[in-house]
Amino acid sequence: MDRQITLQVDGAQTPLTVDTRTSLLDAMRERLGTTSAKKGCDHGQCGACTVLLDGRRVNSCLVLAVTAEGQEVTTSDGLAADGTPHALHEAFVDHDAYQCGYCTPGQITSAAGVLAEAAQGWPSAVTEDLVAGTTELTDAEIRERMSGNLCRCAAYANIVPAVADVATEQGVRA
Amino acid sequence: MREFRYEKATDPAGAVALLAGAPEGAYLGGGTNLVDLMRLGVATPDVLVDVRTLTSTEVEDLPDGGLRIGAAVPNADLAGERRVRERYPLLAQALLAGASGQLRNRATTGGNLLQRTRCTYFTDTSMPCNKREPGSGCGAVNGFHRNLAVLGATVEGADSPHTCIATHPSDMAVALRALDASVRVLGADGERTVPIGDLHRLPGDDPSRDTTLAHGELITGIDVPALPWATRSRYRKVRDRASYAFALVSVAAALDLDGSTVRDVRIALGGVAHVPWRATVAEDALRGGPATEAAFAAAAEAELAAARPLTDNAFKVPMVTNMITRTLVQLAEARA
Numbered sequence: 001m002d003r004q005i006t007l008q009v010d011g012a013q014t015p016l017t018v019d020t021r022t023s024l025l026d027a028m029r030e031r032l033g034t035t036s037a038k039k040g041c042d043h044g045q046c047g048a049c050t051v052l053l054d055g056r057r058v059n060s061c062l063v064l065a066v067t068a069e070g071q072e073v074t075t076s077d078g079l080a081a082d083g084t085p086h087a088l089h090e091a092f093v094d095h096d097a098y099q100c101g102y103c104t105p106g107q108i109t110s111a112a113g114v115l116a117e118a119a120q121g122w123p124s125a126v127t128e129d130l131v132a133g134t135t136e137l138t139d140a141e142i143r144e145r146m147s148g149n150l151c152r153c154a155a156y157a158n159i160v161p162a163v164a165d166v167a168t169e170q171g172v173r174a
Numbered sequence: 175m176r177e178f179r180y181e182k183a184t185d186p187a188g189a190v191a192l193l194a195g196a197p198e199g200a201y202l203g204g205g206t207n208l209v210d211l212m213r214l215g216v217a218t219p220d221v222l223v224d225v226r227t228l229t230s231t232e233v234e235d236l237p238d239g240g241l242r243i244g245a246a247v248p249n250a251d252l253a254g255e256r257r258v259r260e261r262y263p264l265l266a267q268a269l270l271a272g273a274s275g276q277l278r279n280r281a282t283t284g285g286n287l288l289q290r291t292r293c294t295y296f297t298d299t300s301m302p303c304n305k306r307e308p309g310s311g312c313g314a315v316n317g318f319h320r321n322l323a324v325l326g327a328t329v330e331g332a333d334s335p336h337t338c339i340a341t342h343p344s345d346m347a348v349a350l351r352a353l354d355a356s357v358r359v360l361g362a363d364g365e366r367t368v369p370i371g372d373l374h375r376l377p378g379d380d381p382s383r384d385t386t387l388a389h390g391e392l393i394t395g396i397d398v399p400a401l402p403w404a405t406r407s408r409y410r411k412v413r414d415r416a417s418y419a420f421a422l423v424s425v426a427a428a429l430d431l432d433g434s435t436v437r438d439v440r441i442a443l444g445g446v447a448h449v450p451w452r453a454t455v456a457e458d459a460l461r462g463g464p465a466t467e468a469a470f471a472a473a474a475e476a477e478l479a480a481a482r483p484l485t486d487n488a489f490k491v492p493m494v495t496n497m498i499t500r501t502l503v504q505l506a507e508a509r510a
Binding site: 001003019020021023042043044047050053056057058059062063064066067110113114117120121122123124125127130131133143144145146147148149 | 175177178179180202205206209210212213222224226250253254256259260263266267270271273274275276277279280416417418
């Protein structure tokens, strides 16, 4: 059944009619031509489709497009909307934090979410002191917090230092 | 995926009214489980009533020192909530042990309680499954079941319409079971409160039903009573990989000591049953007795005496016995 919605992706508002079964991921890729977020598993298991929804990282394959009305969607492309690469883009290039690159936009948006969550003092499963309310993004913290993003090329060894560099810049890592 | 009508209500009562008129409809929370099940053809609602932000997104103080958690609070926010981390460490740890950062941002408190089993026969429509298709039998009992139940299951043979060895997948619910939380529910006849121990049900002779809720009843919130000694509590989870996997077994425990005597104790288990399993046999054995490793181990073994493991999940029995023992030893040492 069709429904009229307006999606706001990377700063652009687009009205469109979608079948209610359409995921946000498919609406972006197939209808808006915004192919930054990738389809890996389509089950919320791989993280390739990760976007920021009102600033929070989510799997866009599990979000129905009709529920995203009125929310701001940001893809990895949108993090460089003014043409200037985001610090995470630069760090991934500097550290060669990818091989095929298919998972990279999801890794980048997920890392942006990790940095924002750490800045709020949110703990993770490997945080020793739950009550402290401050978070130091150690390598172990980055690995745990990024566990929802799989990389079949196994570029993890370079992804961790790439995220760590930006964490240091942003003051959530010594 | 079956076609469906998408509906939004202006308040919880409106949502209840919408679903009361849709016998094949369902509520949509974060959708992290339901949308996937719809894509797999396991769930086939013809109407979705969006309640993701309809119930409360607040965590409020209760007069007794407990917390009232709105059903719409995302799992990530609940784990990040300072009062949860301070008062109920086991609850924060359980939430953080579940899923991924992306999923915790989207999944709701109410939806977490109602997520379906991850038994692979349930999620594969080409397989027999009494939960998904009542009367079709159980593929797991003679198949892949190393992740499935050892306590409270119904095992009558693969062709029986009753057989079900599914496990409840939630980490959060195990901690809430240990904390004696109560679930606030809104139905067509008004509000009621369900102790969390009465929310989920064993498969019995009807594996298709996970909970005691009637169609159209909406979880609006969860009350967690005060438990001052829960500041010394812990959630531990064993899984096949270090992160982002469901529990093989898990333990949520809190320990209250009077010197070297157990004044009170709470133990709940995940990954072992169709429900978050409260270890009352072990709790009763420990209360008033010595807080020693030997006593903890004996109590854990007494709890697991009721286990009826199958060929490939028998490892869970010693694993969870050791987990209970080790967790209590750690809590006792932390207390000293």
